[in-house]
Amino acid sequence: MNWIKLKNNTKIDALSIPAITIDELREDVRNMKLRPIGFFGKQEFENIRLYITLADDKEGMIYVSSMLFAPDIKSYDSLTKDFPQFHNFEREFYEEFGIEPKNHPWLKPLRKNQDEYPFFAMQGEDVHEVAVGPIHAGVIEPGHFRFMCQGEKVYDLEIMLGYQHRGAEALMLNPNNRLAESICGDTVIGYNMAYSQVMEALSDIKISQRAEIIRRIALEMERIAIHIGDMGAIAGDMAYLMGASVFGTTRTLVINTMLEICGSRFGRGLIDVGGVNFDITPELSDKIKSVLDDVIKIVDRTAKVMLKKPSCISRMEKTGVVSMETALQLGAVGMAARSSGVNLDSRFDFKDKWYKKCPLEKEIKENGDVYSRFNLRYREVKQSAEFINDLLEKLKENNDGIKVQTNNDLTPNSFAISITEGWRGEVVHTAITGVSGELIRYKIKDPSFNNWYMLAMAVRNNGISDFPLCNKSFNLSYCGNDL
Amino acid sequence: MLDTIKLKYFQGKQYIKDIKNAPMREHFRGFPVIKSGDVDCSCCPTGALISNPNRIDLGKCTLCGNCKCEAIQFSNCYKLGSTSREKLIISENMAAEDYEKFAIESRKEIVKIFSHSLKLRQVSAGGCNGCEMELNACSNCNFDMGRFGIDFVASPRHADGIVITGPITKNMAYALEDCYKSVPEPKIVILAGACAISGGVFQNSTELNREFLGKYPIDLYIPGCPIHPLTFINAVLDLISN
Numbered sequence A: 001m002n003w004i005k006l007k008n009n010t011k012i013d014a015l016s017i018p019a020i021t022i023d024e025l026r027e028d029v030r031n032m033k034l035r036p037i038g039f040f041g042k043q044e045f046e047n048i049r050l051y052i053t054l055a056d057d058k059e060g061m062i063y064v065s066s067m068l069f070a071p072d073i074k075s076y077d078s079l080t081k082d083f084p085q086f087h088n089f090e091r092e093f094y095e096e097f098g099i100e101p102k103n104h105p106w107l108k109p110l111r112k113n114q115d116e117y118p119f120f121a122m123q124g125e126d127v128h129e130v131a132v133g134p135i136h137a138g139v140i141e142p143g144h145f146r147f148m149c150q151g152e153k154v155y156d157l158e159i160m161l162g163y164q165h166r167g168a169e170a171l172m173l174n175p176n177n178r179l180a181e182s183i184c185g186d187t188v189i190g191y192n193m194a195y196s197q198v199m200e201a202l203s204d205i206k207i208s209q210r211a212e213i214i215r216r217i218a219l220e221m222e223r224i225a226i227h228i229g230d231m232g233a234i235a236g237d238m239a240y241l242m243g244a245s246v247f248g249t250t251r252t253l254v255i256n257t258m259l260e261i262c263g264s265r266f267g268r269g270l271i272d273v274g275g276v277n278f279d280i281t282p283e284l285s286d287k288i289k290s291v292l293d294d295v296i297k298i299v300d301r302t303a304k305v306m307l308k309k310p311s312c313i314s315r316m317e318k319t320g321v322v323s324m325e326t327a328l329q330l331g332a333v334g335m336a337a338r339s340s341g342v343n344l345d346s347r348f349d350f351k352d353k354w355y356k357k358c359p360l361e362k363e364i365k366e367n368g369d370v371y372s373r374f375n376l377r378y379r380e381v382k383q384s385a386e387f388i389n390d391l392l393e394k395l396k397e398n399n400d401g402i403k404v405q406t407n408n409d410l411t412p413n414s415f416a417i418s419i420t421e422g423w424r425g426e427v428v429h430t431a432i433t434g435v436s437g438e439l440i441r442y443k444i445k446d447p448s449f450n451n452w453y454m455l456a457m458a459v460r461n462n463g464i465s466d467f468p469l470c471n472k473s474f475n476l477s478y479c480g481n482d483l
Numbered sequence B: 001m002l003d004t005i006k007l008k009y010f011q012g013k014q015y016i017k018d019i020k021n022a023p024m025r026e027h028f029r030g031f032p033v034i035k036s037g038d039v040d041c042s043c044c045p046t047g048a049l050i051s052n053p054n055r056i057d058l059g060k061c062t063l064c065g066n067c068k069c070e071a072i073q074f075s076n077c078y079k080l081g082s083t084s085r086e087k088l089i090i091s092e093n094m095a096a097e098d099y100e101k102f103a104i105e106s107r108k109e110i111v112k113i114f115s116h117s118l119k120l121r122q123v124s125a126g127g128c129n130g131c132e133m134e135l136n137a138c139s140n141c142n143f144d145m146g147r148f149g150i151d152f153v154a155s156p157r158h159a160d161g162i163v164i165t166g167p168i169t170k171n172m173a174y175a176l177e178d179c180y181k182s183v184p185e186p187k188i189v190i191l192a193g194a195c196a197i198s199g200g201v202f203q204n205s206t207e208l209n210r211e212f213l214g215k216y217p218i219d220l221y222i223p224g225c226p227i228h229p230l231t232f233i234n235a236v237l238d239l240i241s242n
Helices: A022-032 A084-097 A177-182 A188-202 A209-237 A241-262 A282-308 A310-316 A324-330 A334-339 A370-397 A447-458 A464-474 A478-482 B002-011 B096-103 B108-114 B130-138 B170-182 B194-198 B211-215 B229-240
Strands: A004-006 A010-013 A035-044 A047-056 A061-069 A075-077 A100-102 A127-132 A144-150 A153-160 A414-421 A426-433 A439-445 B032-034 B055-057 B072-074 B089-091 B118-124 B150-152 B161-165 B188-192 B220-222
Touching: A004 A010, A010 A188, A022 A047, A022 A061, A022 A075, A035 A061, A035 A084, A035 A426, A035 A439, A047 A414, A047 A426, A061 A414, A084 A100, A084 A324, A084 A447, A144 A464, A153 A447, A153 A464, A177 A188, A188 A209, A188 A414, A188 A426, A209 A241, A209 A282, A209 A370, A209 A464, A241 A282, A241 B002, A282 A310, A282 A370, A282 B002, A310 A370, A310 A464, A324 A447, A334 A370, A334 A447, A370 A464, A439 A447, A447 A464, A447 A478, B032 B055, B032 B089, B108 B229, B118 B130, B118 B170, B130 B161, B130 B229, B150 B229, B161 B170, B161 B194, B170 B211, B188 B194, B188 B229, B220 B229
Parallel strands: A075 A100, B118 B150, B118 B161, B161 B188, B188 B220
Antiparallel strands: A004 A061, A010 A414, A035 A047, A047 A061, A127 A144, A144 A153, A414 A426, A426 A439, B032 B072, B055 B089
């Protein structure tokens, strides 16, 4: 058996993970037709062990295996040319451990060595380059974009990131919840939930039903808040200012309700390993319901007015198109992938019992343009509100406390993984413990890690002036990618 | 067209009229109220809590509430900004009202030049997008910072100062300094958020380069994790007005 099978939010014995060869790996990836969610190394005495995690979204299972590199082996034959979705993973592994994937098509730095970054170049008449960043015009995170254009048309966009690299994975070896939720400050609940679930799996803690429900309410509220904010930002970028201001203030209603739950507008301090720190009282539950009802009314009204305007539609339709084929090749995940017709939502794929009980379905759009991504957000906002109403009902029946006693005893020699569907897509946290139960490797994969290349593909053959609109429709994370 | 006018009608007026005395929800964790007594310093994720006598360094504090006990409570007072790093250390029995009075000392030359118009360039140097989102919120219809003449501009050449968020990563150190140098004199520097002031939860990272802060004067410290828009706007207003 080349692979160990495990469920989401569970752990296995790290010593039982088999070691396979690169040819076996290539053959298995080809036959199993699964997508990678983890591809990271760990120093093991003088050797380097490469862990590979694949997700089986149909069955809701995760497959783990590993490869062992002796100190004298400094290269292997790249997987990217056969399976392009490995491209970033291989670049990351090369950057961290210096083992070269031979014949990788674009083995460029991912987070380090920015001074030596080899940009693509284009030559010819009327060809010019536009360099933007790392500091952008708006109040956003840093990243460098280089457009290769002919006139106003973009041929290609190259994205160089790494400015946000804070060494988060190294810090996570001495983790706490406050650090986990600060790694990517717009997906506070998603990150904190993934981290807490990994820790709970490693220390065999079973949290209360009530805490599980409150966590999911917060997760969906985060989704609603950010999606509404992004709908406003998309409206702003195509100069429909009424949309920008109405969506902007509507988002305030949602995050201020979050503040009433836990004292922070983004849900910081809510989740801890072992449960949650704040309860939702019946009065607060009614308040959440009535706020969300109002919010949905406003969003409905505004979106309908906006989507009737030909000037809005013409800016969004057929702008920034990513086909389903491209999205699958790049291994895109989350809401951006769903907008291109990829059937992927870890809330449903990995059989979360709270989502299974709820009569909702995955939202999938097929055109892959800005319009699809706007519309998908709009649909997901409504869906999440329905789901929260459902959860608030279930909250009444589950009164088993909000936090259980925890200790810091992690099971030695274990490998645990948690996939949480944040608003952007799957947040994957993996942790490995050593002989005395200490953390020896903590790996984070943000959905943006897969999706940045999708943005580069989206702007091809578009006018350069449409870039802000395309960018906002994805709203990818810089710090989630750079860690 | 009619639909848009209807939308505007439903939207009504959303702005907070009196931003200096805006009510804050009681759940907000703001200014800490500290008494003497036993505290557990090990629960603080950033080392902001110091015992004997009990103190909290707002420059490090993420206002997470982990340390809440008899001796430490958090009020909903949101005016946390200060013009000096030392004043951010809150000692026992300090009242929020007293802190507000002495924390920000506006300087004559800043008031003279910037009191009617302050254009800022924001630099995210490793920020997690929390403070960035809240700074964006400062300009939305609710908080509407633009009415006081305070705005974020696209280029440092147009700016009167910079706002730094994030713990300042090695990879952003050069761009940050470059941006600062591009701002014409006279200029101010504002540190927004626990990460910018002290490194926050990332203070032990080896990937930071905080030399910038030693080289140039800092005019305003705004604590929070992330900063609340009311904290930011009030601190800046106090800095540029008498």
